[in-house]
Amino acid sequence: MTPFRGLSHVALVTGDMDATIRFWRDLLGCRLVGRLGRPGQRAYFFDAGAGTLVGFFEWPGVEPVPAREAQERVGGPFAFDHVALAVGSLDDLFGLKDRFTAAGVASSDITDHGFIRSVYLHDPNGITVECCCPARGADMARDPVAIEKEPTAVASAGPDPDPAAFPAPAGRRQWPVVPGTGYRAFVRE
Template sequence: MHYTGINHLAMATRDMDTTIRFWRDLLGMRLVAGLGRPGYRHYFLEITATDMIAFFEWPDVEPIPPKDHGVPVKGPLAFDHVSIGVRDRNDLWAIRDSLEAAGFWVSELIDHGFILSVYSFDPNNIAIEFSCPVPGVDIRSHPVMADKHPSAVAREGAEPRPGIWPVPTPTPYAERRVYPGEGRELMLDGDE
């Protein structure tokens, strides 16, 4: 398998216009696609050439309760926060200044040793982080396990372990089918 990044993270909003104003106009992400019909919208914003964030607009969804980044909770939870990478600390300062000027809470710059980060929330109370690498530190090239009591599986190391899961039987080319789904209308000629 060859991964290329996060194609898109799909979130939910009740107010697409406010969401677009935040992600496109405040944070500078391009709105690259939009699907819609009464009671439903699905819009995509470009983070990088290979990564997007997307939002479904559903009229009955409510913003999630605010939850501080990385603070343990009890009960159902899908994810803690999303961290979006930026080039360097100048980008972090620009994001921090923009969020603060627009009246959004935003943290100070935090040095995690391998990344620098600022934290905030979008209008849907989605916990977001913006991070840049610390120059000269690359945990992807040199994985580090600082947990003093890692689980047995974590002690096996960074690389994927063969033989853990059944070996798949490849679907024969003659049996490979692709079915139509939402979004095909983005590629249709306007005359159709």
């Protein structure tokens, strides 16, 4: 199986770090746990719970993406649809919806997708953010779901990785490790 323990972080981009902090820290309640870099080259990280961080790189001059509905299709180059943050219960979701409304921040109706219930809004960068809670005890990681009528040939093989899909490494190798952004903040030599 996979060696992954979960999602470490998602790295996004902002041209307005202060507006991003106001949204992610002050509206959503995600603690600002990492601040690296300098003006024009900052990397800030917010705690999204369960060991997951949402990071923003400051790129001066970058513009917000046009706000769109989750799953609204677009043409041309495109990378992802939305970021989804999990909460524990429907009551937590109601609390967030109340918070967004009180703050005058536009958000969707609470939507029931069968396996989760969700509310959607946009951050200052135009990124669609979904806040969701489990519904009906569904857990796709525990109990995979396949209800599509015409799955792709590769998907038809099932949920588990195919060990023959890629060549196996010839052996374990010690790769060089080089310093990166943030190295000096965490390592004292």
